[in-house]
Amino acid sequence: MQAVKLKPNQESVFASDVSRYKERTKSSLKMYEHAKRLMPGGQSHNARFFEPYPFYAAKAKGKYIWDVDGNRYVDYWMGHTALILGHSPEVAVKAIGSQSSNGLLFGSANRYAVDLAExxxxxxPSAExxxxxxxxxxxTMYAVRLARAFTNxxxxxxxxxxxxxxxxxxSVGVSPPxxxxxxxxxxxxxxKFVKLAKFNDIEVTKQVFEEDSGDIAGVIVEPIIGAGGVIPANKEYLEYLRTKCIEVGAILIFEEIITGFRVSLGGAQEYYGIKPDLCTLGKILGGGLPVSAVAGRADIMELAxxxxxxxxHRCWIGGGTFSENAxxxxxxxxxxxxxxxxxxxxYRKIDKLGETVRSKVDAIFSENGIRAKSTGxxxxxATHFLSENQESISSPADVNASNxxxxxxxxxxxxxxxxIFYLPAHVGAISTAHERTDIDDFLSVTEAYAKRISRLE
Ligand SMILES: Cc1ncc(COP(=O)(O)O)c(C=O)c1O
Structure with missing residues (x-):
């Protein structure tokens, strides 16, 4: 296949899309200018910004999100991937409604936290x-502290x-360089106390262990690395980490803020059949509201x-004022x-939709002479556009080398x-609110885009 090189910034096409976006989002632009005077960057999460300015949301329901100009988008960002049941799903809304007049924040140990922990x-699997x-x-801060406390x-x-x-x-080695x-x-x-390993690369990781094996408290790894490109670990890589941590007495932490309750009900640890010592959970755990957790082996957690x-002798990890709020x-x-x-x-439904997107998007780009590789x-x-000489995407380093x-x-x-709202260069997440027809639309839009881009060459 003749590889089509995409122009680095596809500037002319980008400019026409920016004009169209500006035309449709005039109120968002106004709000952005106003918001910038009130909040740095006009909002409160770096990831939410995209060029030329983000649209400002006004409401959301099911698979849709609407902006202040009244534009409706089918949402594939889904609240940073947290909303597996879509926006405002009935089950969560009902529970919130019935609780709202019976105590928002008890500020004490409470029965609902026990129920959720159960x-x-x-x-x-690992959440003893x-x-x-x-x-x-x-x-993640608490998981690291627990690993250090337990291993000394x-x-x-x-x-x-x-x-x-x-x-x-x-906050070390997150983005290149x-x-x-x-x-x-x-x-x-x-x-000084964080060592960087290369995802999916056993040889490099082995060397990192060897440099410091007496002082390694733990390894933290997302079994499917999210911001690094939505790349699943090879099972052998996770098995290697599992075995090596046991060998050197380090704590294996599966960072499952994204993958927990998503790649299967028991998260990636269930999907891969590998039990970490500790794991972190968040996003889906709160059903659209802020809840996270560190969980794992009882003998480690007991330090808390x-x-x-x-x-x-204690490991002073929080919870925080708003933890366990009703x-x-x-x-x-x-x-x-x-x-x-x-x-x-x-899981059958959303996994199948995900598989369809990944395989068909790649096929569409390929038919149009564009080398793209979807991961997840x-x-x-997520879809990555391969650079010359690139054949696959198996680590964040590969994503950095892609276009x-x-x-x-x-x-x-x-x-x-x-x-269609897929937050540029982030993670696409399908919810139960999405249907096959949405995926078909996503694919025809992709096809039109591929044709437009391939004509540039
Ligand atoms: C893998 C992973 N870990 C941790 C976090 C941080 O979670 P929060 O934004 O709730 O602090 C995120 C956020 O997107 C994440 O993707």
């Missing part, structure tokens, strides 16, 4: 014990290109029980219960022209 314990918190960044060691191996929230301890700090304001010491422990717990219980009751039909697993997907500008443009074009 569900997590039932479905997530659970500590709830509010955001994924907190959960300092160093954590993480994947180059792995993103674990705005947790200072792991990996050897410079991720942000101003980080104290250099954090990165501070009763009768001295400062040197509203979020009820939304989580309703969502997990629904997933448990309908697990067969739900189950209901998660990232082309990927951004593909998804932006859908927002600008087709009423």
């Amino acid at each position: 569900l997590v314990n039932k479905v997530v 014990s659970v500590r709830f918190c509010t955001t994924g960044a907190e959960a 060691r300092r160093k954590i191996i993480k994947m180059a290109g792995g993103w674990h929230g705005y947790n200072s301890a792991l 990996y050897d410079v700090p991720e942000s101003a304001g980080l104290v250099g010491d954090d990165d 029980d501070v009763a009768n422990k001295s400062k040197t 509203l979020c717990m009820r939304a989580g219980i309703a969502t997990l219960s629904h997933l448990m009751r309908n697990r067969k039909t739900i 697993r189950g209901s998660l997907f 990232k500008a082309a990927a951004k443009h593909y998804y932006f074009s859908m927002i600008a022209r087709n009423g």
